[in-house]
Amino acid sequence: MSHTLPPAEAGAVELARRSARYGALDLVLQPVWIYDFDRRRVHWANAAALKMWKAESLRELCRRDMGADMSATVARRLAQYQADFITHAAVFNERWTLYPGGTPVVLNLTYSGHRLDDGRMAMLSQGKPALDELPESTRSVEALLHTAVMITLYDLSGAPLYRNPAARASVRSPGETLRERIVDPASGERFMAALAHEQAANFTLAVHTAQGERWHEMSARHCHDAVTGHDAVLVSEADVSALKHTEAQASFQALHDALTGLPNRAHVMERFAQALADIRDAGMAAALIFIDLDHFKDVNDTLGHAAGDELLVHVARRLRNAIRSSDQVARLGGDEFLILVASKDIVGEVERVRQRISQAIAQPLSLSGTEVRVTPTLGVSLYPRDGLDVETLLRNADLAMYCAKERGRNDMAYYEEGLAVAMRQRTSLEADLRHALERDEFEVFYQPRVCVHTRRVVGAEALLRWRSPERGLVMPDDFIPVCESSGLIMPIGLRVFEQVARQQAEWAARGLDLQISVNLSPRQFSHPGLLDGIRAALRVAAGRPARLEIEITESMLLARDERPREVLDAFEAMGMSIALDDFGTGYSNLAALQRYPIHTVKIDKTFIQGLDTDRPLADMIVSMCRLMRLTVVAEGVETCDQLDWIAGRAIDQYQGFLCARALPAAAFEARFIDEPLAA
Incomplete structure (x- = not known):
């Protein structure tokens, strides 16, 4: 039968055992004690140590929790001692300040490892008073410790x-x-x-x-x-x-684009200069390829800026994957990117880069559930032929890119001497357009819309022209892109709408009561001041909203937010109808039309003028529009055969050169007022 001693008696027995083991150390006049790292308590102490620690007895000292008010620094130092004692026979001689009873005592201590009976590592501490220490010295030692x-x-x-x-x-x-x-x-x-x-x-x-x-x-x-x-x-x-x-992050951010992670314009100006020097020393030629994404603004305007940012991130990744490791790619801002390539056959390398870039960027991309395709337009300047520094090469590549844009986009152009002149001409064109707005030089032409069944004019599409004293009659393709990029499209568009509303009312009063449609560009459609501007124009012109129609393109319906629906609902609330222009060439589908207050669908001329094998899609569009009770208008009808084809499909109306080109208001009135259209 086993017998367990009460805790007090067991403690006394344990202390007696320790005293028997270490009793000889009582003869040492200096303080000596053994510290238990794991339990943060004194394991044993001689009489001098008891006196130094101001302990009533060994039992009382061994019961003190030495870790209760121990600083984190001291705790880490003791852990270091324990680790060093375990790994090698370390001995430390250090000066410590202890605080028995809250009174500082400075000791020169020798610490060494000591194994306890259970095998754990403890610390044998031997101290000598440092009675001659100056306060400054003691404090410096403490500071060094902590x-x-x-x-x-x-x-x-x-x-x-x-x-x-x-x-x-x-x-x-x-x-x-x-x-x-x-x-x-x-x-x-x-x-x-x-x-x-x-x-x-x-x-x-x-x-x-x-x-x-x-x-x-x-x-x-x-x-x-x-x-x-x-x-x-x-x-x-x-x-x-x-x-x-x-610092590294700040330096990276200063030289890199936050959205795509690509080097930015500052990086180009700073680092590309050194790259050009290295290329020159290697005896090679180089090319700066300026890249602009076609119709990127349409994505922003229709799907929102978040989708536009997502597109830029994907394009940046595709550009990185399309170039060699020795080439460099950067984002200059907006939808503009730059690539630096070097080769002994630089023209051949540029052509290879062009193919890789075009193939990579042209791959379809899903943005907010909508499939989008974009194309790149490239401008190229060659080093050293077109410039010896980055700034000159960049300016010339930019000029070349604008030249490629003017040739129809999704193209590439090399810098040529005459491009600077072309850019000055474009700047001059923008200035002239601003003056044209001030001098009221813009004029509206009207292209008739004809009822297929009665062959009578029932409406018209308003088309803008610029009658310039210096340039003559300027067609919209020659100036509308500049209006879009310069922001002039909004004030010009509102003035056109006001003019059309006034003309419709005047014609109606004289017996030519037509429905007239006015086109809106994506930039106008997304402008926050559009609706207020339209309302103001209607008031000024005393227009009849029920006989006015707003024409938009499919791309304007792609935004994921509710703005397209809100804008179209507002137009409908004013009494105007909505037409969807060039249907079948964009991203939307017939089912999407049910979400919006669309009244008219205009089938793009490519379906009307195409081969018979291309027309089944037009048949499907017409059938679906009939089910949704939408008015169908065929665009681009130029021959009697085409008219017969659309008549056979019960299409409601048509417009095109077969009836008439767009005409000035006076000529339109003289030709069509109260007169049926000859077959």
Whole structure:
């Protein structure tokens, strides 16, 4: 039968056993005690230690929780001791300030490892009073213990002589040398050379630590070892990894586009210059390829800016994948990108890059559930033929890109001498357009819409012309793109609408009561002031909304938000009808028409003028429109055969050269008022 002693008796027996083991240490006049790391308590102490700790008895001292008010710095230092005692027979001689009963006691302590009966590692502490220490010296020792700055004393070979707790916690092993600590050997040698030459050195270096590679601000100076008097090196280190990361991040952000991660314009101007110098030294030629996405504004205006940003991210990724590792790609802003390529056969390489870029970008992309395709227009300037610096090459590539745009987009053009003149002409055109708006030089022409069954004019489409005193009659394809890019399209569009509303009312009063349609561009449709502007124009012109129709294209219905529906509902609430122009060539489908207040569908002329094999789609469109009770208008009817074809499909109306081209208001009135159209 076993017998268990009460806790008090068991404790007394244990203390008696310890005293029997360590009793000889009571003869030592200096304080000696054994510290249990794991339990944070004194395991045993001699009489001098009991006196130093101001303990009533060994039992009372062993019951004290030494970790209750222990600082984090002291706790880390004790953990370092325990680890070093376990890994190797370490002995430490240090000056500590202890606080028995809250009173500071300065001791010169010798610490060594000691195994307890159960095999755990403890610490044998032997102290000698440091009675001659000045207060400043005591405080400096305390500061060295608690500071986060890593302080290490090395001999001239780089071997460590002393590390404060912060330094000891940082190294991978206690014996790590100064050269082993520095990641880059070449940087380490420069550090040591500077120290030898100047007697002091200050470097920011990547160092090995117990936590992995870090960036440290390392300051070193020559000194003497206070123990041996030999020459030594005192090194202090501060961890600046966070600052280094912030600096690197700021530098990256300053030179890279936040959306795509590609180098930005600042990067191009700074780094491409050096790249050109390297290309010149290598005896090669180079090309700057300026890339602009066709109709990118339509994506922004219809699907929203979030979808536009998503498109740019995908394009950036495709461009990176389409070029060689030696080429460089950047985003200049908006939908403009730049690629720098080098080769001895630069023209051949540009053609290869063009093919890869065109194929990569032309792949369909799903944005917010809508399939979108975009194409690139490219402008190219060659180095050194078209310029010797980045700024000149960039300007010339930009001019070449505009030339390619004017040729029809989805194209590539090389810079030529005359392009600068063309750009000046475009700038002059924009200035003239602003003057034209001020001088009221814009005129509306009207193309008749004819009833297929009665062959009478029932409506008209308003088409803009510019009657310039200097340029003559200018067609819209020659000036509308500039109006769009310059922002003039909004004031011009509202003036056109007002003119059309007034003309419709005048004709109706004279017996020609036609429904007249007015086109809206995507830029106008997305403008926040559109509805207020239309309402104001109707008031000024005393227009009849029921006889006015707004024409939009399919792409304007692609936005994922509710704005298209809200705008169209507002037009319908004003009394106007809505026509969908060029149907069948864009992204939408017939089912989508049910979401919007569409009254008329205009079938694109490509279906009317195409081969018979291309017309089944037109048949399907007409059938679906009939089911939805929509008016169907055929565009581009130029021959009697085409008219017979649409008549056979019961299409409601048509317009095209077979009836008449667009005419000025006076000519339109003279030809069609109260007159049937000849068959």
